Amino acid sequence: MDETKRNSLRHEISTLYSLVALSHLLLLLLSPSKTKAAKSAKISLPGCPDSCGGVAIPYPFGIGLNCSMSEAFNVNCDATLNGVAIPTPSMARKWPFTILNINIPLGQARVKCLISSRCYNNATKEVESFNWLLYLEGTPYRLNHEKNKFVVIGCDIVAYVSFGASEDSFREGTSGCISLCERLDTLINGSCSGLGCCETSLPKGTNAINVEFDERHNNSRVYDFNHCGYAFLTEVDDGFEFDTRYITTVELTGQEMPVLLDWTVGNTTCDVARTNQSSFACKSKYSNCSDSITGPGYLCNCIDGYEGNPYLEEGCQDIDECANQNSCYNRGKCHNTPGGYYCSCPFGWRHTRNNSRQCELNVVPLIIGTCAAVVALSIIGISIYAILVRRDLSKIKKKYFQQYGGWILLEKIKSIQGFGFTIFTKQQIEQATNNFDSANIVGHGGQGTVYKGTLRDHIVAIKKCNIADENKKKEFGKEMLILSQINHKNIVRLLGCCLEVEVPMLVYEFIPNGTLFHHIHNKKQGSCISLTTRLRIAQESAEALAYLHFSTSPPIFHGDVKSTNILLDQNCIAKVSDFGASILAPTDEAQFVTLVQGTYGYLDPEYMQSYQLTDKSDVYSFGVVLLELLTSKSAIDFDAPEEERSLSSHFLCAMEVNKMQDLLDNEIKCEVDMEVIMKIAKLAKECLNMKGEERPTMKEVAEELDRIRKLKQHPWGVEYYIEEIETLLDEGSHNIEIEYSGYFNIDEEAEESIVVGR
Structure with a gap:
């Protein structure tokens, strides 16, 4: 079997392994809704189950025959595993994701996906890799690029996430990161900036992803304390934090992480979908339609004052606002209406001028006096708060200024006459960049972001660093003195810095090209x-x-x-x-x-x-x-x-x-x-x-x-003539004539000539 076929077989086995593993995922309970739903509201079609394993399954999703809008929304409920899954066509097969939550208004589904791993086996002395594949082409699902991230954990581990619009175009783009570490005592819990853990974002519109490790990267020198490296997708807001024990243990092997998928109905815009009411998905008369911003298709939602499932004819039910004790204030009586409510006031009271939900005594002087007192107390409170905040900010600025050796640097600047280095204030930097407006960004780097700004009528480049080196804080002022005195025509000049912030900002001359x-x-x-x-x-x-x-x-x-x-x-x-x-x-x-x-x-x-x-x-x-x-x-x-x-x-x-x-x-x-x-x-x-x-x-x-x-x-320079002379000597010539006229300058073209011969 040649190498190409062998690699193809390995890929197929890895894919089958991932499909089998994904079909045995367990469920988490659906998070309760913040809004109280109407008691009579149904979320599924008549006669169809509306939950499985504690997770609500609202239409267009469905469990069983004719219970979903289409095959792509059909949900399997495995009673033996207490599992729920979304079948997704993939290479003429169907493979499931375990559902954690389905959000109808946002058009999102939280699912669980496996962690890819690359582990060294002490027994076999071999490196065993499990790579994870995600393929959503031809389905209404796609990865949410804003709320998911790619994470790599391990020592000297390089992993990539190849993405594209389909399974055959995984190489449309490749992203990834490298996680490095030599000693355990350099790792920091909760830090994922490249030391033991790194992370990166995903591109918009991705619906085909392949997670794999760089097998060429040899990390054998850390096998004694780091057996496994990991790479996985996870939801940004899931609360995952790097723990140093992930380096020395294998507890992440075979585990899963929550991933957020976006979904839509149909494959057209709302305007086109409305032309065919029989297939139009927004069935409730109290629903509206909105075009999806994540891809083709659209979503349905209940209009204001209604809640429920807009994909069902009676799915959007009136919200009883009066059930909320805060609907009307100060003796106001609540009256529910279709899609809304109003408040009435008892005899001797009236609605406040700017709030129909609140009642007040019909006594003008009392209102004026009360309002004046409230306003005065508010002004006093806001003023005290502003003074305290300003004082705290001033203390923080002084703290940062002192940490980075600002006072020593300032004294040096004053003592050196004509020293061309300036310590700028935070306010000056913010004004120069229009409060760090994204329109002024001229470059991004691993160390920070560079903004174009104007300071003292001069265009400058301002570098806003991401992370401060704790080991360099005390020596920062001294290093600024040394770097500021660099004077070379081919080096960008350091003009100043700002030390009133947690991470110092550097000001350079602006290079326009x-x-x-x-x-x-x-x-x-x-x-x-x-x-x-x-x-x-x-x-x-x-x-x-x-x-x-x-x-x-x-x-x-x-x-x-x-x-x-x-x-x-x-x-x-x-x-x-x-x-x-x-x-x-x-x-x-x-x-x-x-x-x-x-x-x-x-x-x-x-x-x-x-x-x-x-x-x-x-x-x-x-x-x-x-x-x-x-x-x-x-x-x-x-x-x-x-x-x-x-x-x-x-x-x-x-x-x-x-x-x-x-x-x-x-x-x-x-x-x-x-x-x-x-x-x-x-x-x-x-x-x-x-x-x-x-x-x-x-x-x-x-x-x-x-x-x-x-x-x-000057291809015919002095070295050429020396070589000519050496050649003549090697040939046995003893009589060499050199005719030289005029001035010969190696740095300029010379009209004069040198003739070498026998």
Whole structure:
């Protein structure tokens, strides 16, 4: 049996296993409705059961023959398992979900789905994976992308959720995340930000999903304390929180999580459905129809003043508002009417001017006096509350300011004359960004969100970070002093910060021409993507990183070098940005960083093993950027074949078999400058060396790029003539004439010439 058939068989077995497991799910009780339903209201068709296992089954759902609107809403009630399920067509089979709750007004159903697992078996020394598949094509159900999330738990576990519009298009998109940890004492209960647990959202319109693990990712080094990794979908508001015991136990294996599905009736809009009253689903005369916002079809609801099941002819019943003791106030008597109610007042009382539900004495002075007293007390209370809130806010601002070394930083700024660094207030930042209006967002990153703003009549970029590093709080002010003094033409300048918030905000100069990533990947009109321009951008970026490594004291390691962190100004001059992941070079071993940071696809493999960020980590990441410039391919491409997903791995394999030219971007292939291209490729290969000590320094990289640029500009330069002379000597020539006239400058085109010959 060949490998293709074997993989197909594994997939079929995994799918069958998931179908069998899903058919044995247990029920939770249906949450009681907040509104008191009419006693005579029916929720199912006459003669049909309206519940199973404590869960209400309202029409269009139904249990039994002719009890549901269509086969897709037919519900099986298994008395032996106390189970309820929705059968869903899948590959000519039907497989069920266990129902937890059906919500008629919202058109939603809460169901339970299995957790995918990848476990190491101590007995067999094998890794056993169970991957979960969800296929809703051809049904009225779809995943709610806002109220569900994808969660991965484990150490050194990479899991993906492939999604699409149908079972045959799972690769329309791929999302996922990586959960990393080396030691148990670094894990935090309730935290799901990548350390032991990570989570991500789902795209809109997804109705086909496949959950799977990255089998290439070797996590054998954690088998002694972490046997199982997990990946699953779960409802956002379910209350699930990460617990560190999930790392050391297998209690999540075979468990289920609640997932929220949206459903609709029909496959047309309300206007089209009304043209055929016999098939129109909104049967109650007190119902209305609304088009679904999650997909084709529509939903029915009872109009205001009525409740019940709008899909049944007598399903919407009048609400008896008078049963609520708060319907009428202050001696008001309640009178129920179809679809509403009114309040009457006894003799000597009248309705208040602005509220027909409340009665008052018909004494004007008493009303005026009472109202004046209430207003005065309210104003006094609001004023006291505002003063207390302002005082609390002021204390909180001072607390944050002091935590991050604000007072020390402020004194340093005052003591240094002409120091171009400013500590901004929270109010200034909010005004500059129009209270962080989403229209001002210019970029998202793993560290936070970047907004465009105006401070002191200058356009700036304001970075609002997501999480503060607790270990860096005391040293934050000192680091700001060091980072603010970075002065290099190819580094985005840090202008100031705001310390009055829980997580400090950083203010940078604004670079208007977008990122290098967009220029080389989007190929938008006017992009600077010629080989000459790419080579210049690479050299400028390398010089910026070399400056951080060798010209600052202490040296600064960027920690997140990638094409999205290289900005281009209006002249396409490179500007290295985003120092959110940067650290100052450690002075002793105790200061080495232990939290994995950076971007998947650019991370130094040696750093992934040691968790020690060095200058050679930046060199590796820069090597990936060089590959992007040569190939115009992304660092990670989840849609590519498995052996081509990682650009660095694909490149190194291509170099081994002399097929590197197949990866080149067509726009630089046509420039027929293969000598320059091969030199860049060789440099990239050296940067991607698995051993950090064998990689060049950033200063050496910058110098080599400078030599390559000069070679491209002056292919007949001095080195060429030296090679010519050496060739003549090797051939036995002892009489070599060199004719040189004029001034020859390697940095400029020279009209003069050098002639070498016998």
